[in-house]
Amino acid sequence: MDPLLTPLDAGARLALQPVRPRPSRIAxxxxxxxxxxxxxxxxxxxxxxxxxxxxxxxxxxxxAFFAALAITQFAWAWAIIARPSPRLFWLxxxxxxxxxxxxxxxxxxxxPIGPNAWQPESVGLSDTVATVDEAFVVILLxxxxxxxxxxxxxxxxxxxxxxxxxxxxxxxxxxxLVGAHAG
Numbered sequence: 739m740d741p742l743l744t745p746l747d748a749g750a751r752l753a754l755q756p757v758r759p760r761p762s763r764i765a766x767x768x769x770x771x772x773x774x775x776x777x778x779x780x781x782x783x784x785x786x787x788x789x790x791x792x793x794x795x796x797x798x799x800x801x802a803f804f805a806a807l808a809i810t811q812f813a814w815a816w817a818i819i820a821r822p823s824p825r826l827f828w829l830x831x832x833x834x835x836x837x838x839x840x841x842x843x844x845x846x847x848x849x850p851i852g853p854n855a856w857q858p859e860s861v862g863l864s865d866t867v868a869t870v871d872e873a874f875v876v877i878l879l880x881x882x883x884x885x886x887x888x889x890x891x892x893x894x895x896x897x898x899x900x901x902x903x904x905x906x907x908x909x910x911x912x913x914x915l916v917g918a919h920a921g
Contacts, residue, residue: 783811
């Protein structure tokens with residue numbers, strides 16, 4: 739240290755140094771919700787790759803649907819991390835609400851097209867876990883979009899899903915890997 743430097747000079751130098759803004763707790767939690775949503779969507783996409791292979795013997799449009807869905811979920815997961823925006827949040831919300839509803843219809847009344855039209859599919863472990871993943875994407879995104887003006891309320895509503903999401907991702911990947919190993 740310069741012996742001629744007075745405490746006043748040192749304080750002035752310190753004051754002139756750029757200050758890195760510390761991210762707010764809200765910004766950090768929103769980033770966490772975005773990353774978890776992306777992980778859950780990608781995890782469901784992995785299950786849909788498996789469904790693509792499983793449905794090749796049923797009817798090729800089923801396989802094409804699951805392949806397109808997996809690609810869409812991977813693309814959305816990448817995009818929401820690369821450039822998060824309200825438009826992408828809405829797209830993800832609509833996509834995953836639609837997929838959850840389609841799964842519910844396919845398990846209760848059956849879908850109206852294909853060789854097994856109007857015949858409900860059985861509920862399996864991997865498809866249920868993927869649907870829970872997709873539902874959690876909705877639970878994480880909806881408060882951020884619908885309550886954008888009330889950050890505290892949005893953060894409070896997503897606190898539990900944010901804590902559960904890493905566990906769901908791990909369970910999803912475990913179910914996928916066990917299923918791939920068994921099959």
